[in-house]
Amino acid sequence: MSVEMLSPAGEPGRQAARKHDRALRTVLGVLHDGTAFYAPIGEVITDGTRVICHLCGRSLRSVTAHLRAHGWTKVAYCEAFGLERGESLEGPETRKRRSAAFSARLIFDPAVRDGSAAGRELARTGALTRAAVAAATGRPFPEQRRRKAAQALAAIPPEVIARTNSDGAACRRGQVAEAIARQAGYPDLGSLVLARIADGASLTVISREAGLHKDWLSRHLADVDPAAADAARQLRADRMDARWVPVLSGLGFADVASYLRERHLMRHWSVNAIATEIGFSNHTVNAAFRRHGLAQVSHASKRHAARQRAEQVAARLGYRVLRTTSAGEERMAGPGRQSPLSPGSRSPGCAGMRRNLEGR
């Protein structure tokens, strides 16, 4: 569709004036089909009285009425230039005049009166909205609406958007929780989870049974029902500890936590040594540490042995503490600060470490 081809026929003088007029206007771009346009996509440029035609760039009282001259319909025009279908392509004065003329027809013209009544009835019952939704399905979003939405969004502070989103997500999680509990015949999600865990199911299994993502309960149970999440954690911990009980009772311990505390924190056994004693994997032992909130000391036995050797050496030399310093510190101290052990020498019990002694 080209502007030149579809220009209206008129008197030679007016046509020449129009052509001249158009030549002065700037082409803003070209549509996919090659149609040049003179007003920005997704915008209606108006000075209050007149509106600029995208197709020829002329300023007109009513582009709607003028479109016939180009051989275009309003729907095609709005679609091509990214405008809402309901967008007015007329200046306010023209709109007022048209409205006044129509008001009279609404009273005196039975066809208009009936049509208007039918339209109002469709709107009242919601049929109009439904029909509009059905008609709009699959239709691309007009650029004008995209801009309006972006503008509206930009006016809202980001923290308000974030809060609204997270409130919405929490609300949806609550609804999901309620639905799956009801479906399984429980009053709430907490009761469902605790009952299933008591039966031996994991959170993954319960999530899958409910038709949710396998990690749903692991991620959201604490938000939806914190008390149930704590109880579930305790139940799972008890179940994990159950296999330790027979082994530990043979060693004279009542529970996992006191065993780990005694072996690791008091006797400085490594995870490896503990795993060997009870016949479980290192992974199982590590998991037990995490489950009971116990901090692990890495290389516990080696570090403890090194500390003991250092104390022995200090005692043999008649000092209370054997302190490790960096080589840099010793260099900084210079020859004025004499240490009983020269930096180069190595004590027999502390191989690989450079030390000096302090205090007596």
Ligand SMILES: [Zn+2]
């Ligand atoms: Zn035009």
